[in-house]
Amino acid sequence: MSTSTDTIESLVKQDYKYGFITDVESESAPPGLNEDIIRLISTKKQEPQWLTDWRLKAYRHWLTLKEPQWQFVKYPPVDFQDITYYSAPKQKGDAPKSLDEVDPKLLETYEKLGIPLRERARLAGVAVDAVFDSVSVGTTYREDLAKQGIIFCSFSEAVREHPDLVRKYLGSVVPYTDNYYATLNSAVFSDGSFCYIPKGVRCPMELSTYFRINAAKSGQFERTLIIADDRASVSYLEGCTAPMRDENQLHAAVVELVALEGSEIKYSTVQNWYPGDEQGRGGIYNFVTKRGLCKGRNSRITWTQVETGSAITWKYPSCILLGDGSKGEFYSVAVVNNRQQADTGTKMIHIGKNTRSTIVSKGISAGRGQNSYRGLVEIRQSAENARNFSQCDSMLIGNQCGAHTFPYIEVKNTTASVEHEASTSKIGEDQIFYCNSRGLETQDAVNMIVNGFCKEVFKELPMEFAVEAQKLLGVSLEGSVG
Amino acid sequence: MTKTPILQIDNLHAGVEGKEILKGLTLTIHAGEVHALMGLNGSGKSTLAAILAGRDGYEVSKGTVTYMGHDLLDMDPEVRAREGVFLAFQYPVEIPGVNSTYFLKAALNEIRKHRGQSELDAIDFLALVREKMKLLELGEDLLKRSVNSGFSGGEKKRAEIFQMAVLDPILAILDETDSGLDIDALKAVAEGVNKLRRPDSAQLVITHYQRLLNYIVPEHVHVMADGRIVKSGDKTLALELESKGYDWLLKSS
Numbered sequence: 024m025s026t027s028t029d030t031i032e033s034l035v036k037q038d039y040k041y042g043f044i045t046d047v048e049s050e051s052a053p054p055g056l057n058e059d060i061i062r063l064i065s066t067k068k069q070e071p072q073w074l075t076d077w078r079l080k081a082y083r084h085w086l087t088l089k090e091p092q093w094q095f096v097k098y099p100p101v102d103f104q105d106i107t108y109y110s111a112p113k114q115k116g117d118a119p120k121s122l123d124e125v126d127p128k129l130l131e132t133y134e135k136l137g138i139p140l141r142e143r144a145r146l147a148g149v150a151v152d153a154v155f156d157s158v159s160v161g162t163t164y165r166e167d168l169a170k171q172g173i174i175f176c177s178f179s180e181a182v183r184e185h186p187d188l189v190r191k192y193l194g195s196v197v198p199y200t201d202n203y204y205a206t207l208n209s210a211v212f213s214d215g216s217f218c219y220i221p222k223g224v225r226c227p228m229e230l231s232t233y234f235r236i237n238a239a240k241s242g243q244f245e246r247t248l249i250i251a252d253d254r255a256s257v258s259y260l261e262g263c264t265a266p267m268r269d270e271n272q273l274h275a276a277v278v279e280l281v282a283l284e285g286s287e288i289k290y291s292t293v294q295n296w297y298p299g300d301e302q303g304r305g306g307i308y309n310f311v312t313k314r315g316l317c318k319g320r321n322s323r324i325t326w327t328q329v330e331t332g333s334a335i336t337w338k339y340p341s342c343i344l345l346g347d348g349s350k351g352e353f354y355s356v357a358v359v360n361n362r363q364q365a366d367t368g369t370k371m372i373h374i375g376k377n378t379r380s381t382i383v384s385k386g387i388s389a390g391r392g393q394n395s396y397r398g399l400v401e402i403r404q405s406a407e408n409a410r411n412f413s414q415c416d417s418m419l420i421g422n423q424c425g426a427h428t429f430p431y432i433e434v435k436n437t438t439a440s441v442e443h444e445a446s447t448s449k450i451g452e453d454q455i456f457y458c459n460s461r462g463l464e465t466q467d468a469v470n471m472i473v474n475g476f477c478k479e480v481f482k483e484l485p486m487e488f489a490v491e492a493q494k495l496l497g498v499s500l501e502g503s504v505g
Numbered sequence: 506m507t508k509t510p511i512l513q514i515d516n517l518h519a520g521v522e523g524k525e526i527l528k529g530l531t532l533t534i535h536a537g538e539v540h541a542l543m544g545l546n547g548s549g550k551s552t553l554a555a556i557l558a559g560r561d562g563y564e565v566s567k568g569t570v571t572y573m574g575h576d577l578l579d580m581d582p583e584v585r586a587r588e589g590v591f592l593a594f595q596y597p598v599e600i601p602g603v604n605s606t607y608f609l610k611a612a613l614n615e616i617r618k619h620r621g622q623s624e625l626d627a628i629d630f631l632a633l634v635r636e637k638m639k640l641l642e643l644g645e646d647l648l649k650r651s652v653n654s655g656f657s658g659g660e661k662k663r664a665e666i667f668q669m670a671v672l673d674p675i676l677a678i679l680d681e682t683d684s685g686l687d688i689d690a691l692k693a694v695a696e697g698v699n700k701l702r703r704p705d706s707a708q709l710v711i712t713h714y715q716r717l718l719n720y721i722v723p724e725h726v727h728v729m730a731d732g733r734i735v736k737s738g739d740k741t742l743a744l745e746l747e748s749k750g751y752d753w754l755l756k757s758s
Contacts (some may be wrong), residue, residue, distance in 0.1 A: 256680065447600070452561065460558050460617070461612035462586035465724040471611070475602025475651065 045132045045155075051241065052109035053201075058082060062211055063111050068179045068213075071186060081199035081209035088203045095395040095427055096335050096364040098308065099269070106273060107241040108211045111155075129155055132235065150175055152216040152232045155243055162216075164228065172221040175230055178246055181217035187307065188219055192250055196279040196316045196343070204275040204337075205312040208244045212277065215245035220255035220286075229485055231260035234276075242273040249279070251286035251318065258289040258485055269298075271334060278310045284319030284346065289327070292340075293486050296332035303362030303391075306334025313340035317349035317375075325352040326369065327483045334363060342368035344378035344406075351380040354480040359392025359424070368398035368429075373406035373439070385477050387397040388424035395427040402439040407440045417447045418476050419471075448476075510535050511676050511707045512557075517568035519556055524564070526552045528732035534676070537704040539654050541718055541743060542711045544729030545751050550711045551595060553729075554680040557604060557709075559665035572676065586612075587619035589675030589706075593665040600652040603610050605664070606634065608652045609671055616672060626717040641697045657692035666697040677701070678709045683717035695720030715747035731756050 046336075052063055061082055065075040090101070130157070150164035152175065168175050174185060181189050215231040226297075233244060251257055258363030261278075274296060280288050299306025315324035327339035331452035341352025353369035371380035387392040400411045415425035428445055450472055474481070512534040519527040522584065526549045534540050545552050556563050557570065557745040559582030577585060600608065613633075625633065643663060648651040653661050664680055668676055680699065683691055684708065687732070698721050710721055718726070720741065724743040727734045736754055743747060746754070 052604050073649040319653070451598070453598045454600055456558075456560055456582065457594065457600070458584035458608075458612075460586055460592050460594075461608070461672065462583050463612055464583050464615075472600055473607070475600060475604075478602045 032416070034405070035187065038333065045128055048212075049110050051107050052112075054107045055104045056082075056106070056108060056211065056365075060108055064213065065280050066213060067109065067111075068182065070182055070286075073190065075321045078210050078212075081206050082211075085203070085206040085210055088202055088206060093399075094337055094365050094366040095393070095429070096337065098099075098221075098335055098364075101271075101273060101308065103207075104375065106186040108244070109213060110241040121253060129153075129362050146430065150228055150230050152177060154214050154216070154232060154234045162263040167221065168226075170398040171224050171227070171499070172220040172224055173224060174217065176217055178212075178215040178217045178248065185219070186218070188250065189217065189248070192248055192279065192281055193246075194279075196281060196434075197277050197312050200472045201503070203313060204279050204310040206277050208246060208277045208312070209276050211242075212244045212246040215247040217247070217312065218249045218259065220251045220253045220257045222466070223254045224252075225255070228258040228300075229258050229260055231262065233262045235416050240285040242275065244274075245276045247276070247278040247384060248281075249288060249290070250281045251288050251322075253283045254285040254307055255283075256287040258290075259291070260442070260485060261290070261292045262295070268466050271306055271308055273310065274333075275307045276313075278340075280313075280315035280324055281347070282317050282319065282346075283321035285321050286319065286363065287323045287325075288315065290315070290340070291327045292326075292328040292330070294328065294330045294332050294336070297334075298332045298363050299361065301333040306363070307332065309333035309336045309339040313338060314343065314370075315341070315351070315456065316343045317346050317351060317378075319349070320346045320375075321348040322351075323350040325354070325483065327354045328356070328364060328367075328481065329480070329484070330357040330367060333365075336365040338361075338368050339369055339374070342380065343372045343374065344409075345374045346378075348377045349375055352483075353382045353398075354382075354483040355384045355392055356387070356477045356480045357396075358387045359394045361388070361390040363390075363392045365393070365395055366395040368396045370399040371401070371411060373400075373402045373409040373411070373454070375405070376407040378406055378409045380409075380411045382415070382478050384413075384415045385480055386415070386426050386477070387420065387473065388417065388426050389420040391423045393425045393427070395421040395429060397429040397435070400441055400443075401432075402436050404435045404439065406436050409436065412441075412443075413443045414479075415443075415445045416446075418473070419447070419449045423497070508535050510571075511573060512577075512709070513571040514553075515569045515571070515664065515673070517553075517556075517565065517570060519552065519563055519565040519568075521552075521563055526697040526732055527556070530733050531731045532727065532734060534707045536707055536711060537702075538725065539708045539710060539721065539723040540727065541721075541723040541740075542709060542727050542729060542734075543713070543715075543743065543746060546713065548729040549732045550713075550729055551680055552597075554592060554678050554709075554711055557585075558582060558590065558656075559679055564655070583711075584617070584619075586672075587616045589616075591669050591672055591674030591677045593662075593669060593677065595681040595684060596715075597653045597656075597661040598664050599654045599656075601654045603652050604648075605650055605652050606630075606648045609634070609648075609668060612668075613671055629728045634671065637667065640700055641667055641670060642693070643667055659694075661695070662686060662690065662694050664692055666701075670697070670701055675706045676709065677706070678711065680711045681713060682710070683712055683714060691717060692720055715743045718743045728754055 052060055061078050106349050152162040162176055197205050199206055218230055220226050282288050296307035296309055315322055330336050343350050352372050357365045357367050359365050369382055384396045386396055388394040396415045402409045415428050425446055430443055432441055454472055455465055455468045510533045512528055514532045517527050517530040542550055565578055610630045619626055723740055726738055728736045
């Protein structure tokens with residue numbers, strides 16, 4: 024009995040490979056939060072007055088809010104005055120005009136993470152915006168994309184170069200009053216990615232942002248805004264890592280997606296923030312608000328996430344299905360191990376007629392991890408013939424972890440159809456022995472079982488991410504994926 | 506030329522958590538033979554199957570098990586499988602999300618690697634699978650589903666025999682493969698097993714009832730009671746048991 028359990032333990036105890044620190048001189052704001060800090064961030068980014076005012080409005084609203092307590096996670100109170108809200112690698116002279124001028128140490132960091140940015144080595148078919156602490160250090164393939172009218176750049180650049188688009192859509196899906204962390208983000212957000220796909224254009228490559236926290240005691244508050252105009256389509260990937268540090272660091276991002284008529288946005292995340300050590304020391308608090316608005320008829324938004332990192336994950340990528348015939352999808356694998364906690368799920372708000380939503384959530388708990396699925400399916404009165412299907416499966420590895428499911432269903436239209444399925448299973452000694460007795464080693468058996476469990480989600484990921492996700496889970500590639 | 510036995514169990518004592526279940530079991534199986542192991546519930550039949558396959562949690566306190574001239578108890582379960590030991594489970598385990606074809610291909614290739622053979626690619630594997638399905642008269646839909654997931658009792662047992670056909674073991678142990686089967690399913694499973702008989706391999710059929718032995722005809726029948734074999738004979742012993750029950754044996758032992 025002990026042998027297979029040991030193997031499971033060693034499997035889930037893989038070292039965090041991305042825990043190194045880049046030694047760069049950085050320019051940071053003093054820790055603490057007040058209106059001066061917000062003005063400083065805004066000035067650093069050469070923002071127009073309307074944006075500074077928007078930040079300040081958010082800050083003033085934030086002061087009236089209380090940190091949410093309803094989520095099923097435990098952590099000591101965050102001291103918001105002890106966080107550095109702006110940290111950027113120091114630039115020598117003017118801002119780099121192209122990737123060639125970027126500090127080689129930064130380029131090396133991304134190379135170590137498997138994200139080469141230099142022209143010769145950069146990833147084929149994937150355009151990358153690399154965000155380091157509070158700033159974007161570079162975006163690849165920008166010119167190629169611009170030829171088709173696609174805008175893909177850092178958020179700060181977008182504010183300067185495409186202020187009308189930013190002003191029109193910023194806060195249109197997640198208003199600055201939305202929730203505690205989103206409001207905080209609205210006040211202090213630093214950088215992130217901006218993406219606009221014009222009418223009728225199918226983005227020819229995957230767009231991706233790679234987030235890296237480096238500086239100690241700093242928080243990361245990025246903001247991403249993606250707009251797909253009529254009949255446009257885009258697939259967007261997000262990856263993230265952070266050094267191993269003993270103190271907890273806060274990551275409070277906001278992602279807004281806007282899908283206009285007949286357009287499609289596929290947003291995939293492989294979240295691998297530092298999860299803390301075995302005893303639960305350190306790790307990222309990942310308190311993120313992600314929401315997509317299916318604004319136009321027959322538009323479609325797909326969220327796919329593989330969550331393996333962070334000490335605490337609190338996120339609910341959601342879809343507002345406003346346009347008639349629009350579709351929202353949520354595919355999620357969330358893994359908790361050691362002392363990690365996750366409270367994650369989605370919200371599907373059906374407003375338009377004939378709207379459809381699909382939720383597939385796979386939670387894997389190991390060690391002393393606690394994994395909660397929390398999901399809302401809301402069918403408004405106007406949503407004639409709305410359909411939802413939800414499936415929430417939990418898998419337990421070992422006997423000190425927990426899995427919890429909190430489904431919320433609100434239906435105000437009698438023509439709606441809502442289905443919810445849930446299951447909990449345990450990787451059993453029996454399953455492992457069965458595989459052994461067919462010639463398979465225990466580790467391969469565990470990989471196979473976990474991979475089988477996550478299959479429905481992995482098949483939604485773009486090929487490259489599917490591979491990374493499977494490596495992350497220590498699973499071998501199963502023939503049918505990708 | 507002396508025949509090397511495939512399996513040689515000598516005075517095996519074994520148990521779980523300090524409780525002795527097998528109390529001096531001795532059994533030799535040669536190539537080309539089918540042995541039936543019968544006995545009441547609790548006599549230790551399934552314990553023997555588990556120990557032969559290498560399930561964790563059993564302690565062997567005395568005796569030896571020699572398989573093809575090697576110490577079987579010294580091998581990890583996956584090594585035993587690669588060396589040609591196959592256990593058809595009494596309760597086959599469900600593995601949701603893992604495709605049956607993928608599972609079986611991975612298993613077969615582990616065995617082939619162990620034997621120094623090249624791994625089969627998808628096309629060759631599929632050809633092999635088709636051939637075996639035809640032999641066992643099985644529908645292909647079984648292979649498209651997850652391993653044993655949502656299979657009926659009969660489907661699970663047939664799937665086990667199908668795995669046996671593909672993995673082509675030297676020693677197949679069938680642990681109560683007849684339990685929970687209706688007569689048609691029983692016949693189908695038995696016919697499959699019979700087709701897999703070969704002069705260089707052997708089968709150990711563990712069963713509670715004689716009826717399976719109407720279809721799988723063994724050379725040798727052994728009756729177990731209280732952790733050891735109390736009587737051995739040819740197939741007529743099974744018929745005798747059927748008519749007289751186990752009592753007469755238990756009294757005389």
